[in-house]
Amino acid sequence: MNPWWRRKLSIGSMVLLSVLIAALVASAGRAQNTSEPPAAQTASAATQPPQMEGFGRTRSAAEAQLEKQFLAIPDAARAESNLRQLTSTPHLAGTEASHRVAEWLRDQYRSYGFDADIESYSVWLPMPREIKLELVKPKHENLATPEPPIPGDLDTWSKHVTPDYNDYSPSGDITAPVVYVNYGMAQDYRELARLGVSVDGKIVIARYGRGYRGIKALLAEQHHASGLVLYSDPQDDGYAAGDPFPDGPWRPMGGVQRGSILYTQIYPGDPLTPGFASVPGAKRISPADAASLPHIPTMPISAEDASVILKDLDGHHVPRNWQGALPFTYHVGNGHVRVHMRVVMDYRQRPLYDVIAKLHGSLDDQWVILGNHHDAWVYGAADPSSGTASLLETARALGELVRSGWQPRRTIVICNWDGEEPGLLGSTEWVEQHRTELQAKAVAYINTDVGVTGPNFTASASPSLNDLIRAATRQVPDPDTGESVYEAWAEHSSAGRTELSGVARETAGARTSGEAPVGTLGSGSDYSAFLDFAGIPAVDLAFSGDYGVYHSLYDDFYWMKHFGDPTFAYHVTLARVLGILALRLDEAGILPFDYSNYSSEVSRSLDELAARASQDPSEYAALQPVVDAANRFAESSLREAMAIGALEGTTVNFALANRLSLALADVEQSLLDPNGLVGRPWYKHTIFAPGSYTGYAAESLPGITEALNHQDIATLKVESNSVAQALVRASECLDQISRMAQAASVPLNPGPPSGRE
């Protein structure tokens, strides 16, 4: 045992140290390899491939050859044809159209050589029966206008367009004065309180943006509003951002953002089966007991309709930054404008159809899982079908490799979820049903959702996978620049925030020393149950761009063909990135998880929280166990990295590599607390969760963060202990891995044999 590992170090210096050691480990690995005799190369590998993390040199060459074969297969014409098929009809979750899409997908996977089936669930899911809004004062005017069709875009003329509604709104019929609440987020209500404006009994109108709409609904409910109207301000995704559809990719004045308001920040999935699967015989809770169901009628409208309401509001001139792009001065409203809203929802049990397709590996007890949802609000060209059209090409290419004689090392599972839009239903129920098996077999879950809206690669992940994503994107060419996807990604993100046309969109996640940034995972797509509930390391990928038609009728094939990806080159690129990631995880001898990155992320977050808590001695004291545990986690991750690094260039036997791989994948599970977060026990991950009052965005150390937000010292102590224990468990897992690796390796530093703990 090296005594200097044991020294107490501040969090900050541990981070610095980890960077140094990682560099050391990398160079040590390289040095060992260069002293090796040249490996036999396959005849077709023209150039010496660089060594890959998790592959020896011999296996790196084989992997490079395999990846080269793979990269040649995905095809733009097929991706386009997939997208045209997927977007041929509206296919809302819970409808027969969604079932037909699932069957078509299953058949596609079978044709590629996958073992594919549909798994079905019965969930509590409403359908809109009547959605009505009218201005009743100062004059009468009917609102809630359906999205108008567009000449030249035949899909928009269909009779089967999904109504504009917010899923999981309760039914209700109310008439009340209107108050404008800006984005309807927590700070907006604080501002209203400062102005002395109450929303009690009012219908609040909030613009979309800055957070999940289910947070807006919960806050409106908590502030005793009687109803909620959501609209899309042209400042955020309409004409102020850029040319509206069909002249450009942004939202036209008549466009409406549908969307669920299910309180997925409390738990996602079927609201009547929290934590267990909606299978026959499951004992469902009563809707009245379902904490994820909203309580006030909520509906979405267009900017055009919103302007009718907003332009007549009087009272307080809005606070700075509340003004949107509609052509008048915004006011909060003082009671003179009244609207009548009527929402009739038909709640019942409805079926969902998940498609699960497997390509069996020689190690059938280790699964690399990829997934996307297939249900859409209307046509869903970008959301989600661009991801699905790409994923199908990934699957077809993997199938082609099998036909050419290859067999995956691990089993590759491709999933197409139903019911993502209402609240991550299909993925959540499946993970809840198969949790034990997944926790035993799954090594990672790779998600894509709105797969392609433009050329800018973005990724969020469990931090242990950040470097793997960077490595995979280095292998795939970027269609626009001719460089690799990685280089285009790094250049684009070094240009700072992607702030095109006045719309600010944050580049995901924190930057690390000059590398392209990988964000952390919040919520909003199907990775949530995998990571937050089951502790499976997860990744979410996309190519993004100017996209104002989210959840509208106009997110259709015409939009994609004219704006999102006219040549389908980025669909092919996404298929390639997904495939390379899957192949690296499938083929690696020892899975390339990097827990130094993970511990750096924990330390960075903890530093920020400690700085916040430093004003209050009792808060600061409550964090001490976490600081100690984070230091231990950092030490253990460094030791593990060195121990695994020392194996590079040695021959590791197959059984040990498998044991090490499963153990590496399992570290994430050790970070779960079986009791979950205080107040939302479904969320079991102690390090990452969607914010209770942000929704989509990830919170790091969520229990501690929110306890500090609420200055709740009792909860802070509970959450700190939970995090500290999780980090100690993770450290123990890593120490165990170090011991396994050290037992098999030549020590990195000559000297007396390392001690065992």
Added chain:
Amino acid sequence: MNPWWRRKLSIGSMVLLSVLIAALVASAGRAQNTSEPPAAQTASAATQPPQMEGFGRTRSAAEAQLEKQFLAIPDAARAESNLRQLTSTPHLAGTEASHRVAEWLRDQYRSYGFDADIESYSVWLPMPREIKLELVKPKHENLATPEPPIPGDLDTWSKHVTPDYNDYSPSGDITAPVVYVNYGMAQDYRELARLGVSVDGKIVIARYGRGYRGIKALLAEQHHASGLVLYSDPQDDGYAAGDPFPDGPWRPMGGVQRGSILYTQIYPGDPLTPGFASVPGAKRISPADAASLPHIPTMPISAEDASVILKDLDGHHVPRNWQGALPFTYHVGNGHVRVHMRVVMDYRQRPLYDVIAKLHGSLDDQWVILGNHHDAWVYGAADPSSGTASLLETARALGELVRSGWQPRRTIVICNWDGEEPGLLGSTEWVEQHRTELQAKAVAYINTDVGVTGPNFTASASPSLNDLIRAATRQVPDPDTGESVYEAWAEHSSAGRTELSGVARETAGARTSGEAPVGTLGSGSDYSAFLDFAGIPAVDLAFSGDYGVYHSLYDDFYWMKHFGDPTFAYHVTLARVLGILALRLDEAGILPFDYSNYSSEVSRSLDELAARASQDPSEYAALQPVVDAANRFAESSLREAMAIGALEGTTVNFALANRLSLALADVEQSLLDPNGLVGRPWYKHTIFAPGSYTGYAAESLPGITEALNHQDIATLKVESNSVAQALVRASECLDQISRMAQAASVPLNPGPPSGRE
């Protein structure tokens, strides 16, 4: 001589040191005073007043009593009546209406007991004959609509409203395609070049804001545009900022900002008499030789008219942040939209009428000057009459004090300038005419212009006067808060930028350690000739608020009565602040100029420039003489502060106090370079000037700053030597003051007598 003063110190540490020493000096001063026997107090001074800078304790008490008397006199009803009188008719410079206002003002000052007269100049000044704009493609539409009258505001229905025009535009008649250039500032043209868009031969349309309109005209000319149309985007001062007039204080869609485009950044004043006065017999240059005259037709229009042009522009979607608040996506324009503009100006010699009113002091060779302009674009309620209405109350109150038996120590001169709006004409000609006398007699110039638009105090000044402004505002109550103006000012500015209703307005100037911020002086009002040309220490003061009717018809009495200052309480407050400042400067034994602040400001600016230059060894080397001279200036200012500080509490004879006062006021003149800045010799101040490409905003060390901007090493060397020599001259002045003071005082530190240089 203390040898440690001579040590070479970095600029940064000099700044720190100066703060330390200033504190030391202050505490030494206090300590000496407490060891003094209590001074005789006047019977009516109820409480022990704090000692004032420049006054001994005895004289502090008398001054406090005088100020108390003064503060009681200004009256809201009289300020309102002044404003109603001043805004009763449109009174554009060069018209008989402006002459009548001057005569009324002269008579007012005479009635207050001032020795008042009109001084007249004949200047080259155009009047608009025809201003026409029409859209000719894609359809015909007449634009350049006059500002519509407002029901309930009778003044807006006058037949004598000034046309909407840009003063000093040349005449011209052109038809050309339109290109939108955002704010029309330098970075906007760089952005257009990046997009590959040329404005050669085009009519460019630019929104107002982010810089002086004369810069926009010069840049359009330099980029070979054939014409310039300026408009007010509702994002900047219209409905997006807040409720438009007459519902609120912001610009209505039909409102137009008039304004001069004279290149005052090159030189202000009559364009045909740069550097000398437009008096009979002056040898005028030809208009063709006048570098301040613009060359392409320019005119202003309303947002309403601008939207007709902008909504049809196509071509490139605008870069981020170019989108304004009009309700469509902005485009740069690709030639399909054409307009016809016709500008006919009647250029000739026209008369100006400056009002000069004196209240003679016992020291008639030391002048404290206050001023504001009296000409207005139309009614000019805020700009400038709110300042004038207040200044009249200051004058009346001073007159009352004289009637009650007081005589000023120094002579107080109050000036009301004509022709400020066309280009600071009246003040510039007067300063040019009286330069020698002013440089001998003037101790400071206190300006106000748009005196009152709301409750937020702002000030800019020669840094030597910053602390005096803070001291004066501590004596005046703030009407809203009941605290002092200083406290309200400090609180308001500590809340950060004044960003009301989405409109960003920078809090002027840099912040110093927790104190309310005083900005540095750029240009845009009548202090320019005093400071930039004659080296008279200057101050500019205002109470500001939401104000969108700048240079429009709607800046009228109705606006002020409903929005700007309905009770005229801030007019009274401004009158009081102006008066207290004047009284402090008038009555002080030794004038309270603080050159430690000045040298800190120089060092701060130089630090920034040195950081910019540090990439280039030759640039960095060129700055070395300035760094040395700034260090010497810092040392000398500290020594001077200590030497003057040591006189506090001693009896200084009258003659010496006067010699010291004049010497202190003259330090600013030593910072002038008789050759002026490279390329604009009228601007003689080496430390402050308006930016050549920013216009209103002050540039510190302007010659060096612009040479660095242009990477012009030859100019950099010239300007660096000029600044270095100026700082050495200023240091020598301060050293001379220190010697005079030391000769009269007991040394602060016991020990051998200080050496003389």
